[in-house]
Amino acid sequence: MKKLYFNGTIYTMDENHPTAQAVAIEDDKIIEVYQEVPTDWQGEKVDLNQNVMFPGFIDGHSHFVxxxxxxxxxxxxxxxxxxxxxxxxxxxxxxxxxxxxxxxxxxxxxxxxxxxxxxxxxxxxxxxxxxxxxxxxxxxxxxxxxxxxxxxxxxxxxxxxxxxxxxxxxxxxxxxxxxxxxxxxxxxxxxxSSFDLDVLKANVAKAQDLYAKYGITTIQDGMVTKELYPLYQLLAHEKALKMDVVGYIDLENSRELYVNDPQKHQYYNHFRLGGYKIFLDGSPQGRTAWMKEPYTNSNDCAYPVHSDEHLYELVHRALEDQAQLLAHCNGDAAAKQYVDTFEKVRHDDYVEQTYRPVMIHAQFVGNEELKRMNAIDMIPSFFVAHTYYWGDIHIENLGYPRASRMSPVKDAINAHLVYTFHQDTPVLAPDMMKTVACAVKRVTKNGVALSQEQSVSVLEALKAITINAAYQYHEEDRKGSIEKGKQANFTILEKDPFKVDVDELETIQVTETIVDGNTIYSR
Incomplete structure (x- = not known):
């Protein structure tokens, strides 16, 4: 039995008690959160010193394999x-x-x-x-x-x-x-597609180390195909995963994998299925994201992946299977198609429960669609680091007014939506603090300020990768905040993000990542 407590600056992300002075764990669970340092604790004491503790960061969307x-x-x-x-x-x-x-x-x-x-x-x-x-x-x-x-x-x-x-x-x-x-x-x-199993297993170990380096304790694989599913079964059987991985099945081609999975929603050695994934459009930097209005110097709005009729069938299948559905939507036309279709299927089938569908990327989702998403419990997961990495390209492709509003996180907050952030790894490294900085600053590589009306506070940004992300995975009862009874998953940072200058946010390093009470990364 492993018993210890951490002492120092702790941000719990619990709205009722946002800070704490100590947290006690036993094996893989939090057994107590203290507002004052306990004097009678019988176990190992770990001083955070100048470091600060947060709940373990949660990846809103990526492709782990x-x-x-x-x-x-x-x-x-x-x-x-x-x-x-x-x-x-x-x-x-x-x-x-x-x-x-x-x-x-x-x-x-x-x-x-x-x-x-x-x-x-x-x-x-x-x-x-x-x-x-x-x-x-x-x-x-x-x-x-x-x-x-x-x-x-x-x-x-x-x-x-x-x-x-x-x-x-x-x-x-x-x-x-x-x-x-x-x-x-x-x-x-x-x-x-073909792979050397031994090489891939070695790379899986390296990839886990990469995620852990950035404080991530739960990872997503946002498109599990028929080829990948047996690999995850093998990794779980061999206990090769040291943090939780949630996989989303390719609904278009591999529905039976989810329907027939005996472990649905239950982790087996750190792996479980979370639902389905589909694509609705392409990439704004590649000018294949489906837009309502044409790209600059063009009559082209790009195109949808699915007709309205086929998307209706896909959403119907997901709800029939009582499964969460993730849809890749970059353009405003794709976002509208997703919201429209969910509303229509719910109306036609008299469905109450939607299982928290997720709009992946949500780069140019319109404000009207955001307002409608609340009624269907739809979650926008923003690829908000686009503001920095491709913001200048989006200005070229779409013009400043449209590009400036990209990743409209503040509009989502004003619409009372739960929202999350991600890096779509391997598109970008899973650098959570860089993403937090991008959401707060909203400045492109060339130094162009995008709409500051969509800028968020540091606290609002950190919610996106902790408590909100836990909600997205239907795991808010065990992850996302430091509360009694939840998993002992923690991310320890070298500096306090609430006390540094905004330009220092992205430089803050993770000093330790802890999953189920065990250190999986230490700098």
Whole structure:
């Protein structure tokens, strides 16, 4: 039996008692929270000293195995031209002794920040190799590029038809450029997916360390497919997970996995299913997010992934299965479609319980939709770090007035909604304090201030990654705040975020991450 208490500055995120001087734990549970330091405690004492304690941070949305997979791929995040991409992939091929016919996957390129201001094409990639199939994955994970060897390996020819809800890029002569987006890209990725189990398991361990470094104690895998589900069963069976992972099943293609899962909503060695996931549109920085009004210098509003009729069927299935539904919505048109459809299904089926559906990203959700979300208990999970990382690109793509309001967290608060934050890892590192800073400051990389009307306080930002996030997972009774009876999950920071200058928020480091009373990360 492990008994100890922490003594120092503690922020509980409990509205009734927001601060404490000490917290006592026994094994994996909090057994007492003290407003004054106890004098009669019989157990180990841990002084926080200058550090401060919070409830364990909770990831609002990410792709955990995607993060693990990315650790074995070629990272292009520091490439700013086609030439640098070529150089990085050639070095990766040489370092890993890649043979002809073996796939090379390179991730995190962003055409917005390349000197050419364009996506590479298969001609560029063919300069790297005509024997090794190469796939480039855009940082958004919504588009990518493949070389001629890759197209040939997958038996894709110039006469291939564009699938519904996605497209293949073409040159002027109508031959394939190697560029793909949305469904076309997702289907292509699935067609080449294969992994070395031992390598992936090692990468899962590294990925957990990465999340723990940023104070995260509960992780999401936001798209569990038929291929990933057995992997999670194996990881749980082998007790390879040291923090909770909640998986969301691909509703479109793998519904039976959720319906037939015997452990639904119950953790088995730190893994459980939380519900379903669907996509409704694409990426604003890739100009594939579905908007009500066209992108600048264009008549294009992008497009939906699903028709209204098919989305109605998907929402109906989720509610029929009494499952929480997560929907990727970036554009305001996609957000409206999601809210409209939920309202219609509820009305038609006389449904009261909606199981807390989540609007993932909610970048440009309209204020009217936010006001309507309350009645269906819908939660916006904001990718609010977009304000910094891609805010300048959104200004180019949408104009300042529209871009300025992106990630409208304050409007969500005014609409009395529960809201959460995320980094969509591996799109961004799961850096929670950077995200908190972005929500408070709302300033782009180039120093442009976005709408300060949507700025939130430090407390409001921290709620998004603690108590609110626990609510999103239906786990507010055991996580999200430091209260008697809840899990002993804690994040310890080196500085008090309520007492530093706003520009210091993102520099605050996690010194320790504790799950079920056990330290899983210590700086």
């Amino acid at each position: 995607g993060c693990a997979n990315a650790l074995s791929q070629c990272d292009l995040s520091q490439c700013y031209s086609f030439a640098e991409i070529e150089e990085a992939i050639k070095a990766f091929i040489q370092e890993h002794d890649v043979k002809a016919g073996e796939w090379v996957v390179a991730n995190n390129y962003d055409h917005n920040f390349l000197a050419e201001k364009a996506h590479p094409d298969r001609i560029v990639l063919d300069r790297i190799s005509t024997d090794i199939p190469i796939l480039l994955v855009h940082v958004s994970n919504h588009m990518g590029v493949v070389n001629s060897a890759g197209l040939k390996k997958q038996n894709i020819h110039d006469d291939v038809a564009d699938p519904q809800g996605g497209k293949y890029g073409r040159f002027a002569d109508h031959s394939l450029s190697g560029y793909m987006e949305e469904n076309a890209f997702i289907d292509f990725q699935k067609s080449i």
